[in-house]
Amino acid sequence: MKIVLAYSGGLDTSVALRWLIDRYDAEVYAYCADIGQQESLDGIERKAKETGAVGVLVEDLRETFLTDYVWPALLANAAYDRQYLLAAPMSRPLICARMISYARSVGADAIAHGATGKGNxxxxxxxxxxxxxxxxxxxxxxxxxxxTSRQDEIRYAADHGIPVDAVADKPYSVDTNIWGSSIECGVLDDIAAPPPEEIYLMTRDPDRTGVGSQEITVGFTAGVPTSVDGERMSPVALVERLNAVAGRHGVGRIDLLENRVVGFKTRGVYESPAGTVLHRAHRELESVVLDRDTLHTAETLGQRYGQLIYDGLWFSPLRTALDGFFAAAQEPVTGSVTLRLGHGRIDVVRRSTPNSLYDRHFASYESDDQFEHLAGAGFSYAFTMPMRIRGLARRRDQDTVGS
Incomplete structure (x- = not known):
């Protein structure tokens, strides 16, 4: 039997690799996707082979991850439970697709992963x-x-000579990529306990950044981020730049009690410095260029888009269909937004776009106001007619009862 395992080199997949070999008397191949993890991948091929893998493939998927997965989600402003920017969930369909491609190339009978029965x-x-x-x-x-526990896995790894980073007194489950980090387990299982500072990988303590505020300008073309401070950049370079700048100012931390797919609530602490900046800038630019109906519809569909990603339905027809809507809606979302970052905060400084729907001659209350106020009064009369009729009917009912 040949098995391809989605392999990160962490505790679960390191133990799983050796366990699959013993359990199925199988040839196990390790597939590792480089999606910008915080942990170094140096030596991961050697580690997998020392654990028993007969073959290892490590692929640099950072660019593909951003352009084919993160950018479509950004166009939708997709965030699960309105906060989580979905760094881990967006990486899974990409890893799965590439792992399957590797499985085909080696003639594997099966694929495997290191997820638990309680997780998403x-x-x-x-x-x-x-x-x-x-x-x-x-x-x-x-x-x-x-x-049955992470402590059991740590002991298994020690018994089989498998090197892992997890230790019994710091049993966090950590997942990172270029878009963000996810931290669970350990003391975080107590929702009354504040997250210890040691768990954060991408952001400084907002109260102890040691630096003042900083302005940064993000440019977009049809909703896709293309530049920082006027410099056009590749997706990877752009996100890495924003991660460094925003992380230095403590921007991008989320402590969330979320609703898992399998039906219960769980606590996760997340970081997404670049994602937080890009989502804020993107929404601000949309507010200038999208008409009210399109903007409000996009907000509703964006929530659905985020849930599809979180629920593992990236390859669903609905997600593909929604891409069509967002691609069309984002055509005018071109321009730049300047933000001020400092002590965990983001403040909007300037918005600039050639496609602005804002017209100060209508919005202003000064003498050059061009809005037809009498027309506005007539609109208000017609717009509130259903409530007026209902109010009159209620008044007649009250008069009838009183008489």
Whole structure:
């Protein structure tokens, strides 16, 4: 049997690699996607082979991740539970697709991942496998083995000589990529406990940044970020620049009690410095160029888009169809927004676009006001007619009862 495992080199997948070999007497191939993780991937191929992998593929997918997954979500302003910018959920369909491609190339019978039965990732990998490779067996080692806790996995790794970073007194589950970090478990399971500063990887303490405020200008073309401070940049360079600048000012932390796909609430602490800046700038530019109906409809559909990503339905027809709406709606979203960053805050300084729908001659209350005020009074009369008729009817009912 040949199995391709989505491999990060972390605790779960390191243990899973060795466990799959022993459990299925299989040849296990490790697939590792470089999506801009905070942890170094140096030596990951060697580590996988020392753990027993017969083959290892490491791919640099940072550019693909941003252009094909993050940017479409940004066009939709997609955020789960209105806050989470979905760094981990957006990476799963990409990892799944590339893992399946690797499985085809080596003639694998099965693919495997390191998600748990309580988490969301099992659904995301299952969704990708169902859409792209329903003929391959999908294995979930963490549901099959008798290791019931992270401490058990740490002991298993020690017994089998598998090097891992997790230790019993700091058992956080950490997932990072170029778009953000996700931290769970440990003391964070107590929702009354503040997150310890040591867990943060991408942002400084907003109260102890040691620097003053800083202005930064982000440019967009049809909704896609293309420049920082007037310098056109590749997606990877742009996000890395914003991560460094915003992270230095403590921007991008979220402590969220979220609603998991499997039905219960869980606490996650997230960082997305660049994402927080880009979402704020993008929304501000939209506010200038989109008409009211399009803007409000986009807000509703964007919430749905975020839920589709979170729920592991990236490959669904609905998500593809929504891309069509957002691509059309974003055509005029070209221009720049200047923001001031400081001590965890973002303030809007300037908005500039050739497609502005703002006209000061109508918005102003000065002498050059061009709005027809009498027309406005007539509009208000007609617009409130349903409430007026209802009010008159209520008054007649009250008079009838009184008589």
């Amino acid at each position: 990732d099992q659904v995301r990998f299952a969704g990708g496998a169902a859409a792209l490779a329903p003929d391959l067996t999908l294995l979930t080692p963490l549901l099959e083995w008798d290791l």
